Amino acid sequence: MDSSQFPSEDDIETKETVIKNEEPKDKSDEVKEEVTDDSNDELEALQKQKDEFEDKYLRSQAEIQNMHARFDKEKQQLLKYDGQKLAKEILPVIDNIERALQVEVTNDNGEQLKKGIELTLSGLNNALKDSNVTEIAAEGETFDPNVHQAIQTVAADDEHPVDTVVSVLQKGYMLKDRVLRPSMVIVAN
Template sequence: MSKEEFPHEKDLKDEVTPDKAPKKDPKAASKEEVKEDPAKDYEKEIAELSAKNKDLEDKYLRSEAEIQNMQARYAKERAQLIKYESQSLAKEVLPAMDNLERALAVKADDEAAKQLQKGVQMTLDSLVKSMKDQGITEIKAEGETFDPALHQAVQTVAAENDDQKDHVVKVLQKGYQYKDRTLRPAMVVVAQ
């Protein structure tokens, strides 16, 4: 008989018999049956997402704090700029004031020179007033205790008495302050 005559019959070679059936390992079967509980997978995922969320929240808070710090620093720098806006101009004007004072120190012999000195004095007075209006003041030095933040010791001399020690005995060049900053320290002679 051929397969064509009985199409509904199967070829016995293709049939699986109990002795040809793939053998299952009883341990493997129990492993398949004892698959992880899906709830444990979800708990693990929830824990991971929770940790990630906490990390992102921490980064957000740090970024927010950094932004606030930057804004505060910016506001402080801006206030400093406004407070000390005239500082660079004042530094440029100080040498001109020194020159006017030197011109006044020269003794005038005739009437024309005296009139010129009077004009120089008026110019200097006007400049000093404008500087004071802007918060720029002369550093008081002569007779004061030496302060390295305000004075620059150019020379030292022997003190005549104990009260004079570490005090300024002569000012060689005036110093100036702008509000609470030293624009230029006074160049002084200090008694030791």
């Protein structure tokens, strides 16, 4: 036999290397690649979902803080203007008492009654002052539509220039910085 018919050892090793390289990959390697790709996709999806939940959580926390701030502000407003309704209901009573005091009395009984009414009015005014209810200055002041309500106008003269309050028909009152009732006034025009 001729030795040329048989491959040499180098040829055998080369062919084995080529065969190894040409052999299809093990199926487990292909499955591993698919699992890795799927795992990466799932991981990205979970990361995105986590980010969305974290964003929603942070927004919810901010909203809760805003609600607390708004509730605190409303609570302060309620406390600041506490008693507003009662003060508004007392003002007509004070008006009536002041009108009653304008009546002239001629005997001792009338004088005593008038003194009692004056004491009652004084007590009501003190209670209003203690509750931060104050009378709005009007007569002789410049007309301010925020605190005065013009009921009538008269011609301006030397004593009362234009836009000056000539007289007060009904007193106005404020609770701190809020107008409870504007002063009803006559204004020079």
